[in-house]
Amino acid sequence: METTAEPAxxxxxxxxxxxxxxxxxxxxxxxxxxxxxxxxxxxxxxxSTLIKVLTGVHPPDGGRIxxxxxxxxxxxxxxxxxxxxxxxxxxxxxxxxxxxxxNILLGREPRGRFGISPRRMNRRAAELATGLELDLDxxxxxxxxxxxxxxxxxxxxxxxxxxxxxxxxxxxxxxxxDEVRILFDLVERLRSRGVxxxxxxxxxxxxxxxxxRMTVLRNGRLVGEFATAxxxxxxxxxxxxxxxxxxxxxxxxxxxxxxxxxxxxxxLRARGLGRSGGIAPYDLDIAPGRIVGLAGLLGSxxxxxxxxxxxxxxxxxxxxxxxxxxxxxRTPRAAIAAGLAYCSEDRKAEGLVADLSIAxxxxxxxxxxxxxxxxxxxKTRSELVERYIRALRIRPAAPDTPAxxxxxxxxxxxxxxxxLIMQPRLLILDEPTRxxxxxxxxxxxxxxxxxxxxxTAVLFISSELEEVLRLSHRVVVLRDRRVVNALDNEGDLDxxxxxxxxAEGGAQ
Amino acid sequence: MSAQMRRLMWPLxxxxxxLAANLAVTPGFFEISxxxxxxxxxxxxILHFGTPLLLISLGMTLVIALRGIDLxxxxxxxxxxxxxxxxxxxxxxxxxxxxxxxxxxTALGASALLGLWNGxxxxxxxxxxxxxxxxxxxxxxxxxxLITGGQITTVRSExxxxxxxxxxxxxxxxxxxxxxxxxxxxxxxxRTALGLLIEAIGGNAEAGRLAGIRATGMTVAAYxxxxxxxxxxxxxxxxxxGSADGNNAGLWIELDAILxxxxxxxxxxGGRFSIAGTVLGAVIVQxxxxxxxxMGVPPESALVFKAVVVFxxxxxxxxxxxxxxxxxxxxxxxxxxxxxxxxxxxxxxxAVRPTATGADEPGRQEVPR
Numbered sequence: 001m002e003t004t005a006e007p008a009x010x011x012x013x014x015x016x017x018x019x020x021x022x023x024x025x026x027x028x029x030x031x032x033x034x035x036x037x038x039x040x041x042x043x044x045x046x047x048s049t050l051i052k053v054l055t056g057v058h059p060p061d062g063g064r065i066x067x068x069x070x071x072x073x074x075x076x077x078x079x080x081x082x083x084x085x086x087x088x089x090x091x092x093x094x095x096x097x098x099x100x101x102x103n104i105l106l107g108r109e110p111r112g113r114f115g116i117s118p119r120r121m122n123r124r125a126a127e128l129a130t131g132l133e134l135d136l137d138x139x140x141x142x143x144x145x146x147x148x149x150x151x152x153x154x155x156x157x158x159x160x161x162x163x164x165x166x167x168x169x170x171x172x173x174x175x176x177x178d179e180v181r182i183l184f185d186l187v188e189r190l191r192s193r194g195v196x197x198x199x200x201x202x203x204x205x206x207x208x209x210x211x212x213r214m215t216v217l218r219n220g221r222l223v224g225e226f227a228t229a230x231x232x233x234x235x236x237x238x239x240x241x242x243x244x245x246x247x248x249x250x251x252x253x254x255x256x257x258x259x260x261x262x263x264x265x266x267x268l269r270a271r272g273l274g275r276s277g278g279i280a281p282y283d284l285d286i287a288p289g290r291i292v293g294l295a296g297l298l299g300s301x302x303x304x305x306x307x308x309x310x311x312x313x314x315x316x317x318x319x320x321x322x323x324x325x326x327x328x329x330r331t332p333r334a335a336i337a338a339g340l341a342y343c344s345e346d347r348k349a350e351g352l353v354a355d356l357s358i359a360x361x362x363x364x365x366x367x368x369x370x371x372x373x374x375x376x377x378x379k380t381r382s383e384l385v386e387r388y389i390r391a392l393r394i395r396p397a398a399p400d401t402p403a404x405x406x407x408x409x410x411x412x413x414x415x416x417x418x419x420l421i422m423q424p425r426l427l428i429l430d431e432p433t434r435x436x437x438x439x440x441x442x443x444x445x446x447x448x449x450x451x452x453x454x455x456t457a458v459l460f461i462s463s464e465l466e467e468v469l470r471l472s473h474r475v476v477v478l479r480d481r482r483v484v485n486a487l488d489n490e491g492d493l494d495x496x497x498x499x500x501x502x503a504e505g506g507a508q
Numbered sequence: 509m510s511a512q513m514r515r516l517m518w519p520l521x522x523x524x525x526x527l528a529a530n531l532a533v534t535p536g537f538f539e540i541s542x543x544x545x546x547x548x549x550x551x552x553x554i555l556h557f558g559t560p561l562l563l564i565s566l567g568m569t570l571v572i573a574l575r576g577i578d579l580x581x582x583x584x585x586x587x588x589x590x591x592x593x594x595x596x597x598x599x600x601x602x603x604x605x606x607x608x609x610x611x612x613x614t615a616l617g618a619s620a621l622l623g624l625w626n627g628x629x630x631x632x633x634x635x636x637x638x639x640x641x642x643x644x645x646x647x648x649x650x651x652x653x654l655i656t657g658g659q660i661t662t663v664r665s666e667x668x669x670x671x672x673x674x675x676x677x678x679x680x681x682x683x684x685x686x687x688x689x690x691x692x693x694x695x696x697x698x699r700t701a702l703g704l705l706i707e708a709i710g711g712n713a714e715a716g717r718l719a720g721i722r723a724t725g726m727t728v729a730a731y732x733x734x735x736x737x738x739x740x741x742x743x744x745x746x747x748x749x750g751s752a753d754g755n756n757a758g759l760w761i762e763l764d765a766i767l768x769x770x771x772x773x774x775x776x777x778g779g780r781f782s783i784a785g786t787v788l789g790a791v792i793v794q795x796x797x798x799x800x801x802x803m804g805v806p807p808e809s810a811l812v813f814k815a816v817v818v819f820x821x822x823x824x825x826x827x828x829x830x831x832x833x834x835x836x837x838x839x840x841x842x843x844x845x846x847x848x849x850x851x852x853x854x855x856x857x858x859a860v861r862p863t864a865t866g867a868d869e870p871g872r873q874e875v876p877r
Contacts, residue, residue, distance in 0.1 A: 312718060336720040350718055353711040355779045356704075364708055367701045368720040375701040418719070 006069035008033045008165050008196035009054065009085075015062030016049055016220075021408055021436065023049040025220045028063070029198075031165065036187060036197045038207040038228075041217035042240055042298055042463035047200055050217065051167055054198075055087045056080040068164070086158030090170035094154055096143030101125035103142050104157045128156050132186055148179030152186060159190070166190060167198045172206060184210055202298045204233055218242055234503040237297070241465040241499070265324075267457045268340075268426050270309060272318030278304035281317050282483040284476065286426060291448065291458040293472030293489075295465055295498055301481035302461045303345055306428050309459070310342040311335040322425070336369055339425035343415050343432055345461070347408070351415045354404025358394060359385040361403045362417050369422070388417040393443065409440030416447065426457040433462060445471060465502075469493055477501040512782065515773045519788040522771070522821050526795045534802050546675045550802065552683075558794030559682040560585070560741035564761055565768040565790040566693050566783070567623075567737030570730040572769050573710045575778030576630055576637035578731060581738040581765060583648025584622050585758025588615040588742030590655040593752035596663045608667040616739045622648065623735015627728030645762070652754035662751040672748035682744055689737070694783055703781075706730065710778030768793045771821055792821070 009031040016024035024046045031037050041047050052058045054065070056074040065072050067083050074080050080087075094103045101122045102109075110120040125138040134152060142150055151171055158166055168187070172180050187210065191197055199211055207214060208228055216223040216239045223239050231239075266285035274281030279301040286292050294302045307313045309320060311329040320327050327338045335342070344350035352361050362385055367376060376384075385399045392413040394406075403414055412432060419427060429448065433441040448471060452458050462468050468475060469489065475498060476486045484505035487493055530537045530550070540549035564581045571578045595611035596602050622644060629640035674681040697703035709716040709723045716723060741761070746752045770776060771792055772785030796817055800810045823829045 310718075331720075332718050333720040333722065342718060344715075344718060349712070350714045353708045353715055353779070355711050356707060360704055360708070364704070364716075364721075365719040367704060368708075368716075368722075370701070372700050372702040372705050372726070375699070375704075 007031055007066075008068060009198075010066045011050070011054065011063065013063040014050060014053055014060050014065075016046075016053060016058055017061050019407065023220050024053070024060070024063075026063075026222060027217055027220060028222045029054075029215050030225065031196045031198055032213075033164070033196045034191055034194045035213060036191050036199055036211045038211040038214035039198055039200045039217070040202075040204075040207065040214055040236070040240055041223075045217040045240070046220040047217055048169070049220075051087070051169055051198070051200065054080070055085060055167060081161055081163075084162065084164035085167065086161050086163035086165070087167040087169065088151065088154045088158060088171055094142055094150060094157070096150075097141060099139050100129075100136055100142050100145070100153055101138035103153055104128060104138070104160055106157070108160070124160075125156075128160055132156070132159070132189055134186070146179065148182060151179075151183060155183075155186060155190075163195065165196045165198065167200070169200045170202070171199075172201060172203060180206070204236065204297070207236075208233070216240055234499060237499050237503050238495075240297075241463070241502075267322060268309070269321045269324075270318065271321075273305075273308050273315050273320060274317045275304065275308055275313055275315050278313060278481065279308065279478075280482040284309075284483075286457040286459060288425070288457050289452055289455045290473045291452045291460055291471050293468035293475045294459065294461045294478060295468050295475050296478030296502055298463060299481075300478040300502075301483075302478055303430055304481065305478065305483070306342065306430050306459060306461060309335070309426075310340055310428055312342060312344075333368075336365065336422070340428065341365070341419035341422055341424035341426070342428040343412075343419060343430060345430035345434065347411050347415055352403045352411055355402055357400045358389065358403055358406070358414055359399035361414050362388055362421060365418050366421050384421055388421060392417050392420075392447070407436075409436035409444075412436050412440065412444065416444065420447075420451070424456060426459065427451060428459045428461075430461045431463065432460075433464070433467060441467075465495060465498060469495060469498065477505050479505050512784075515782060516785055516788060518825055519771055519773065519785060519792060522824065523788060523792050523795065526792065526799055526817075530795075530799055530802055537802070542678055545678055547678050547680065550798065552680065554791065554794050554798050555686070556680050556682050557798070558790055559686045560745050560758070561761060561764055561768060561794055562686050562787065562790040563689055563737045563741040563744070564734075564758075564765040565772075565786050566689060567734030568762075568765045569769050569772070569774055569781050569783065569786045570697070570706060571637070571734045572766070572774055572776060573706050573778055573781035574727055574730050575710045575713070576727070576731070577641065577766065577776070578623075578626060578734050578738075579638065579641040579762050580622070580626060580644035580648055581734065581741075582758040582761045583645050583652065584619050584735055584738035585742035585745060585761060586652035586752075586754050587622065587648050587655065588619045588739035589746035589752040589757045590652040590661065590754050591615045591618055592668075592743055593661040593663045593746050594655055596665050596668055597661055602663060602665040603667065605667045608665060608671075611668070612671075612743055615743055616736055619735045619739020619742070620732050621735075623732040623738075624728065626735065627731030630731060631724045631727035649754060652752075652757070656752055656754045658754070660751050660753045663746075664750070668747050669750060670747075672744055682748075685740070685744065689740070690783065690787060693733075698783070702726070707780050711780070764793050765790075767818065771825070773825075 007030045009029065012028040014024050014027045015022070027046055027050050029039065029050065039047050039050070049058060053060045054074070056076045056079050065074065067085070072083055074083060095106070098106070104125045105121050109116040110124055111117060112120060122138050129136045129138060136149070142153060145153070155166070171183060187197055187199070199207070201207060211228050213225060213227050214236070215225050216236070218240065226236070265287065267288045268284070268286045270282070270284040272281040272283065282305060284292070294305065296302050304313070308315045308329065311332050311334055315329055320329055322338045322340070328334050332342065348354070353364070359381070363376060363381060370376065389397050389399065394410050394413050394417070403411060406414065416432065432444050432448070436444070445467065448458055448460060460468065460471055472489050474486060474488050475493060477484050477498060479502060485501050487498065487501070527537070534550070537550050540547060540552060542548070564585070568578055568581065592611040592615040595614055596607055599607040601607055626641050626644060629635045629643070630637050671681055676684050697706065705716070705721050706726060708719065709721055709726065713723065738758070742758060745757055768789035769786050770789070772782055772787070772789030774781040774785060796814055800813055805813045
């Protein structure tokens with residue numbers, strides 16, 4: 001590691017508040033010139049927020065940033081560019097209809113006597129491309145090239161800005177193996193020129209291949225900074241998921257352990273359920289009153305597995321039986337009719353209807369199941385809404401409040417309430433505690449445990465391993481979009497054991 | 509209820525302003541009298557001539573609430589008018605009520621089919637609504653001209669004339685038709701759960717699907733309803749003039765209808781809709797046309813005059829504009845535009861700016877897919 005005296009970027013004690021939640025609470029980062037540095041953490045750990053603070057998208061609410069040793073106050077994305085910070089986002093945001101050269105030099109087109117000079121523009125772009133040993137026809141439309149090349153073009157654009165710091169936010173998530181190779185070669189060449197590269201990803205193998213050092217965040221806090229050579233994957237995952245006992249209130253101690261023994265006839269039986277590009281075929285049994293947890297890293301296929309059960313995505317293979325009867329998994333509607341419920345991980349995009357009221361959102365699934373011709377009587381409506389607002393402690397408690405104006409935790413409770421009203425037999429919860437404050441988290445956990453005690457089967461997905469272990473009777477471990485193992489949890493399942501499965505399970 | 513009143517406040521103010529302006533110029537503007545057993549007066553005229561627009565706007569409201577749009581309503585008006593008039597003109601007894609009933613039923617049936625076609629394109633084939641309905645917008649005019657043989661078909665049929673010029677207990681039939689349609693629609697969407705489900709799908713289609721709502725059938729039904737409304741408007745328009753003009757019947761009325769819906773507070777981005785708002789919006793747009801005449805705006809300036817008023821209405825409805833105007837009088841400054849707001853940043857920033865979606869919500873940062 002060729003370290004110069006001053007780090008390229010130094011951020012410390014960064015605090016960032018969003019309405020209802022503190023996204024960053026003492027996060028930090030030190031990035032040296034000429035290194036590839038990984039920024040790691042699970043969903044909601046604050047990686048993206050930290051990057052957006054660095055690139056001027058979000059002004060921080062606290063903390064210090066210095067760039068090249070000088071304190072910096074980054075006022076916006078343009079200001080970040082002026083400070084030599086360039087960013088390449090996961091989704092390519094260039095214009096596919098413009099030529100490669102136009103994309104690279106957009107907004108900085110070389111000008112001749114008659115305005116923009118296409119000749120000089122193409123020459124400049126070609127120079128940049130050949131400088132990095134890329135074989136590109138810069139006059140062709142960007143859209144003609146595959147996504148990987150488009151990623152490279154957005155990097156070229158960053159280089160033309162003479163960036164000293166390059167932020168790559170999940171650049172490889174849509175690339176295949178060969179394309180990743182090309183990207184890595186380019187990153188390596190840039191690194192050798194002294195550019196500091198911040199690499200955000202959830203592919204740990206790539207981290208170990210490319211990066212010299214890494215910074216781990218969890219719950220908006222800095223966990224630590226490690227040299228890749230000195231921390232193995234297993235320990236890294238431990239840092240990302242949090243091995244120490246949580247700060248949360250203990251959910252009423254292990255009451256749920258009195259749930260029916262494993263021998264009970266399963267409520268749900270999935271066999272060979274899979275979808276190409278989503279999750280390899282897997283088997284799953286869930287008995288009434290049992291909580292099955294899905295553990296694995298982000299991108300391991302947790303959500304994909306759950307969506308197949310609910311018919312949110314159509315499976316290519318396999319099928320599901322509920323109570324021994326096959327359920328056609330064509331639409332969520334069929335799954336709902338069979339007594340299934342699914343709380344999406346993405347409350348905003350797939351859960352709530354923001355401009356409808358709390359009451360309307362709570363009753364949406366029930367009303368959809370009844371059909372439009374049978375509206376809920378006003379009395380039943382207000383009774384149900386009142387009961388669930390009280391039971392879930394939704395704040396504000398006014399049923400007419402638009403759901404979009406609630407805090408994250410209360411939005412989650414409304415979504416949960418929508419499905420609890422249905423009195424489902426299997427409740428699928430995808431990251432129900434993500435992005436909500438600690439108090440709401442404990443409440444949601446308590447609700448899940450209580451629901452299981454009443455005989456509901458629960459499939460519980462969370463990035464927080466500690467939470468999965470605390471609640472689940474059985475933990476299904478996923479890795480690389482495959483179910484690799486299922487471990488019974490009698491309250492004695494060891495976090496180390498699960499971490500080992502997540503890191504190495506199913507490796508051939 | 510209070511929230512709804514607040515949303516209706518701006519359109520109500522605009523309407524009050526328009527009417528007040530008319531009253532200032534024409535002192536007898538608010539007078540209503542009964543002549544020959546029929547209500548007369550400028551206000552009655554506004555409602556009478558505004559009925560076709562109102563009918564179309566009602567149908568358009570549901571379509572827009574579902575995040576769609578129907579550009580073909582004007583063409584459907586022409587087809588419906590052409591069909592009804594041709595049937596009556598070709599009948600042995602143009603004056604018999606049975607002929608007229610059959611003609612109206614045929615026109616409405618055909619309009620329903622056209623709406624069904626739009627719904628099929630949008631909901632089943634998933635063609636963008638603006639493109640899907642553009643097809644019929646163009647083709648419908650052609651069909652109408654084929655039906656009338658390129659001529660303006662005139663009819664002399666007393667029962668048909670009465671659809672527009674008749675009255676029920678002194679109230680013009682058009683007003684009765686308009687009121688009945690509003691009532692029917694209100695019963696259909698607000699006394700059932702239809703309105704809620706439409707608002708849910710329009711507001712967040714994926715959330716609606718995951719909650720188990722069947723969006724396809726509902727979307728097809730909404731476009732069909734919109735088609736029937738346009739067909740009914742076509743009947744009223746042709747009954748009023750006693751003729752069907754394939755070229756000009758209902759020309760550009762789709763734009764007035766969209767305007768009426770938007771003035772009524774239903775967003776083009778779908779979701780919540782307001783029937784009362786749409787009624788108000790349609791009355792405002794029609795009042796505007798009437799105002800042009802009563803104020804004696806020269807015909808060559810009429811369109812510009814209309815445009816200026818519409819522009820002012822839109823300004824009034826923009827929360828940002830209101831905040832800017834109110835700012836010097838309030839305590840705070842106008843809210844600073846968010847740094848990631850779409851379209852606010854200089855253009856050269858675009859390529860390095862993150863997508864605006866989800867940028868502000870920490871829980872939604874790192875979702876793959």
